[in-house]
Amino acid sequence: MAGLEDLYREIILDHYRTPRNRGELDAPAVSAEGHNPLCGDEIRIFVDVQNGIVTDVRFNGSGCSISQSSASMMTSAIKGKPVEQVKAIVKKFKSMMTVDEDESPVDESLNLGDLEALQGVVKFPVRIKCATLGWNTLLDALTTAGQ
Amino acid sequence: MSLDVASIRQDFPVLHRLINDKPLVYLDSANTSQKPQVVIDALANFMSNGYAPINRSAYQLAAEATDLFEGTRTALAKFINAPKAHEVIFTKNATEALNLVIMSWGRANMNAGDTVLLTHMEHHANIVPWHMLVAERGIQLRWVPLTSDGQLDLSNLDSLLQGVKAFSFTSMSNVLGTINPVQQLCAAAHKAGAIAIVDGCQSVPHQPTDVQAWDADFVTFSSHKMCGPSGVGVLWGREELLEALPPFLGGGNMIADVRLDGFTTAELPAKFEAGTPAIAEVIALGAAVNYLENLGMANIRRHEIEMSTYVLNSLTARFGDDITIHGPTNPELRGATFSFAFRGIHPHDLSQVLDQSNVCVRAGHHCAKPLMRILGANATARASFYLYNTQQEADMLADALDSASDIF
Structure with a gap:
């Protein structure tokens, strides 16, 4: 049986207790909202894309430790990066969560850093949707930004 | 007549299942109930x-x-x-x-x-x-x-x-x-x-x-x-x-x-x-x-009033202001279904920790999102008791809740 220590790693709890990039962004930044209909978690992701670069990103909403820490780590991982690289990170993360749907190859050279701590979520399949909520919402926000 | 809960539990095969060598504490009957052998x-x-x-x-x-x-x-x-x-x-x-x-x-x-x-x-x-x-x-x-x-x-x-x-x-x-x-x-x-x-x-x-x-x-x-x-x-x-x-x-x-x-x-x-x-x-x-x-529906109701009395008293005595139990405090005015907030721990995380003790509760909006908004919550944890549940199981819920504080 998977133990809770696989799920609630210290870095995850740290991002949960002290979320990074929590808040909102004004226009010209755009946002998208995501819901987890199973548990009622709600999240809003704000992105500011300038010249193909995610210059700033914030999130707000409420949810469990996994959804909130995943969103927090995600914002730290993508801030300041080109959109193409951000999309590659999203793909790599979703692949780690076993929910990467399209068949293009994953960039194995990408280092997910702290995000690797979320790997244990896969052992708790019900929680995968918590971990990916912010990421799917980020993709929606990037679409809204015309990316 | 009071219910012979020990005998009733004999009628429900799943209640004797061990998961990871520990007994099952099924507190999700408001969601769906377990089945007695006669139904099977x-x-x-x-x-x-x-x-x-x-x-x-x-x-x-x-x-x-x-x-x-x-x-x-x-x-x-x-x-x-x-x-x-x-x-x-x-x-x-x-x-x-x-x-x-x-x-x-x-x-x-x-x-x-x-x-x-x-x-x-x-x-x-x-x-x-x-x-x-x-x-x-x-x-x-x-x-x-x-x-x-x-x-x-x-x-x-x-x-x-x-x-x-x-x-x-x-x-x-x-x-x-x-x-x-x-x-x-x-x-x-x-x-x-x-x-x-x-x-x-x-x-x-x-x-x-x-x-x-x-x-x-x-x-x-x-x-x-x-x-x-x-x-x-x-x-x-x-x-x-x-x-x-x-x-x-x-x-x-x-x-x-x-x-x-x-x-x-x-x-x-x-x-x-x-x-x-x-x-x-x-x-x-x-x-x-x-x-x-x-078994008699009036007897089942009486058992659940006793369960409600015990759950409300024991959880409140043990956790005080750390637990908020929604709904009426008078057991006569309520069924044995308890939505609660505990020490600021998100219900999803709470139910995950309770699962380590095989305590099965529902976490979420319970298909009642307008009510959730009124309660000011996105979700609650919910423990619900039925004719086969015991006061000992209510204690196991409380013990498992305590263990959640060790993590969060």
């Missing part, structure tokens, strides 16, 4: 020795199956004190039963500007179909608010009911545990010229039900919350209302005649039972009804 046997026995179609074949096997199937209808009528067995309609689940009433009755009786009264503690199944009628017909919805301790605020009920065509409400909240004064609400509805539709899902499995004493017009509930199989819901309606209602689903079994230019409907109850029903499941539901009646 009824299902397996019919599948093994009696399976056949109902209502349409002359051979003995089919006649036996029809008798067993109709036997459940008769047993249910007695269980809820319905005047006539053919007023009991089988549906796929309680949600479909509510949709049947709302869509059939609503389309026949409601037009733009007509108003329905609902309450803030309704399940989505008693909200969304009405929203669909709002979109389809332009009807209006009005809501009974709640008091601070999670009861219906009835101080303005008569004015809320003015001009209302239907009052549709739950007999017991699946989130707050609140038991509503159904008889009083039905009387108020009738006085205002409205019909009364009662979502009985949460109360029918847990206390005596008398639809005539309630003086309700329609009552819906589900098999799977009352020790029966999933796949079966029940609608009871007054004969004259059911007779006047247009059919909901069209197809086999619900017709008297079909021609190239139209059809005529069958008599009750077939009129509302299109297609092949969940034959084996309905028959096994009959065994569940029999099981509950043998």
